[in-house]
Structures are given as C-alpha cells and as structure tokens.
Amino acid sequence: MKQLFSFFHTISLFHRSLMAGAVVCLLASCDLIEFSPNETRTPEAYRNLTQKNLERLQAQPNPTGGDTVRFVFTGDSQRFYSEAEDFVKSVNQQRNIAFVVLAGDVSDFGLVRELRWVHDKLQQLRMPYLTVIGNHDLVANGRKAYQEVYGPLNYTFTYAGTKFVMVDTNGREYGFNGRIPDVGWVQRELREPAPEVKRQVVMSHVAPMSEDFDPKVVGPYVQTLGDAPRLAFELNGHNHDFSIGKPYDNEVTFINSYSFEKRQYVVLTVWGEKEFKLETVQF
C-alpha cells in the first residue's frame, strides 16, 4: 500500500513538474500552443528575417574593405540541427566574413517550427545570413511559412559591388507549370546592372542541370545567365555535395554547396570583374 502511495506520489510529482513546465513555457511563450504543425503563425522575433538580415548587412562595413567581398556558402540545413551548432562555431572563427548564404532546404518538412529551429542556431552567427527557398521548404504550407519567417521567394541585394539575385527554381514543387523560375524577373534583374554593380551572383536551390528543374524553362534560364554582363557564377544547393563546373556552352560557372550533414562549407572571396577564390572548410 505504501509502495502504491509512493508510486502515485511519484506520478503526481511528475505531473506537477510537467504542469509547472507548461506554465513556465507559456509565460516565456515557448510556443507550446500549436494549432497544427502546418500552421504558419510566426512570432515577431522570427518574422521577416531576410529584411532584418539585409538591414544588418547594409549597416555593417565590409570586413575585407575595398572591392573584395568574402562570404560563406552552404546549403541544405534540413534537419541537421547538431551540425548547425558546429557550423556556427566554425564560421564564427573565420575572419572577414561579410555574411553567410544558405542555398535552400532550410527545413526538411516545410514546417514553420523547423524554420524557427534553424534560426535558433543560425542567429548565433556573428554575421547576417541569407537564404533562398528550397524544394523541401515548399512542401505542405511551407511556401507561406517561408514567406512569414524569411520573406519573398525572389529577391535581390547588392553588397560591396556584388549584386545577388536570389530566385526560386524549385519547378517540380509547382508541377512544372512553366513559370518557375520566373525567367522574366531574372532577366530584368541581370540585364542592365547599375554602375555600382561590378559583378553579379545568382543563387537558387535547384540547378538547371537537375531533373527537378522545370525542363520547359531550362533553355531560357541558362541563356539568361549566359547573357548577364557581369555574372561571376551561379550558386546552388540540393545535391548535398560540393561541385564546380561549366556544364553549358555559354561557360557559366555553377558551384554547388555542401549540405550541413557533410560538415563542410565553402568560403568564397570575390573581387575584380569575375575573379574569385574558393576554399572549403571542414567543421
């Protein structure tokens, strides 16, 4: 009987601690209350991160100074949270990194909570980070989740004379509807660079060489890249491994990122018209 009582007592204590935990979490608004894993509700601290990161970036002097820009290139953080912690530690030790770019598949299941978990890790970076949407980020309600947490699916920014064109190329997720990527928009952003734009970089998740890129759009897209007057290279993710090459006749360079799981990333240093140096770092 005594044992039984102590058993109940234990359960009651367990129960009380759970309740206490729940109350503390509620007060600290740790987002226990969830209507659906597919909901897109986003607390202010996790909203419009692209815009917030860009504001931070524009306010920050270029660490390398002058014409050179040095940044970390990675991709596919999807469900690699332990690796994300080590990634942040490693990048924070690098010198003169202006920002980090993440080539899509921030999440694995397209859930808003995953985007928040990734941001919980990446907000520990000493420098701003910018993302482009990946195919996994478009599953379920992922499109709206990404828009709430990060922002527009296509956007551009210019830093240290380098214009970055970030574009959604996840054609398969739209059933190859012939409109993804938005080639007209990419064309307009690349065609006549402003005088302060010394070079251009296009970044997207799925490369045109991939079977997940809308076959109807490959031709016009690749031609648009080839026609861009100051394109240094295109950056992609999706393959979870590093590669660099010029797969098309127009000599456009494509660089693919490691995923977080590979515990490696690329440091790119870009200067001059299309000059760049590429280093890979293990973590």
Next chain:
Amino acid sequence: MRRLFLLPLLALLLPAPAPAAHLGAAVPDTTSVAPAAATTDEPATPLGLIAQPWYRPHHVLVQAAGGQGMVAAGVGYTTLRGKLDVDLLGGYVPKKYSITPMGVFTGKATYSPFTLDLGATKWQVRPLSVGMFVSYTASKGINSSRDEKYYKGYYWWSSHTRIGGFVGGRVARVIGTNRLGQPRTVAAYYELGTNDLYLTSAMTNLGGLPLHDILTLGFGVKLDL
C-alpha cells in the same frame, strides 16, 4: 479512401457491451438516485458501453490546439471502466494561419489508468494519461508531398497525415446522472505531445534539438452525455 486510418479506431469501439452486472458498480454518489447498492474501490466513473448501441457517443468534447486545430469538437467513447477514451474530432485552422483554411480530422485514444483517491467528493482526478492520435489535414492550399508531381518515394512522409503521442491528465466533476443512472461528469484535460515529424527531428539530433522545442500543448473539455 483517405479516411481509412479511422478504421482501427472503429475496431477499438467494438468490444461487446460490458456485463450488465456492472450497472451498479458506481460509487454511491450524493446527487444520484441510482440504485447503487454495490460498493467498490473504484471511484465514480462513467461506465460506458452499457445497454446502448455501440455507436451512440458517450461524451462530446471541445479542444484547443495540441496540433488538432485552433478549435476542435467531436464525440467520444469510454471503455475499460472509464480508463480508455476514444475520441473523434474535427478541427479548424483559419486562413490567417495557413494558405487556405485547414480542416484537421483526428482520431485518438487516451488511456488514464489511475484515479486519485479523494474520498467522498464530486471531484475526480486522473493524474496521468497517455495517448496516441492520427490526424488528417485537409486544405486546398497544402502542397501535397505525394501526388503526381513526384515519383514514388520522392518524399517519405505525408504532408497530410500525422501520427502523434502525448501525456496528459484530467480533472472531472460529477454534475448529475445520465439516463442510465450513472454519474455524469464534465472534465477538463490537457495533452502535452508531439508528432512523428518533430520526433524524427529530435531523434536524429540527440542533443541538438531541446526536448521542449518539439512539444505541443492542447487542452479541452469533455462532457458526458
């Protein structure tokens, strides 16, 4: 076809009606005029599945959150001498928090093996519940992970169907008797749970994702019919 997952729940409901001898097994309760002569160690519990068609629900419930809708309402059944509840809920999440409004249809089983001995009172506390749920989310805007866009196995999970588990507890109060003369209760409960995708995220990142990150909280009220 997509609702087939509810079938096992129906099977749970099917155990034959309990022996009529249980009719008087309720504790004598102050508000009741039931002919409850027998006494037992078990406190007042709705007996369920007695002398009524199996399909007639034993209680109605409303719930908030817990991954089953901003609000959800449904019906449920009680068996195993009040220890097992099987509930069916329809939940709603407005467009504001989605691409298009979501309907979340959930079947769940909640097992609450213990009742605290509070002596003669109308209150009844079941301090620990464990349960499982299966839910299907219907919403036009949801980009399905398994349709003609993909070849088979492109994504391993369904963007519509979730399986989850939870622990919880409930406090009930006897508010009269039902038409069979058994005590009728209204109960408040909570569920602290997670789902297959969150669990997968945590299990593949031991130490990398804090436990509280994957928890969800839901709470609701059940009213015996």
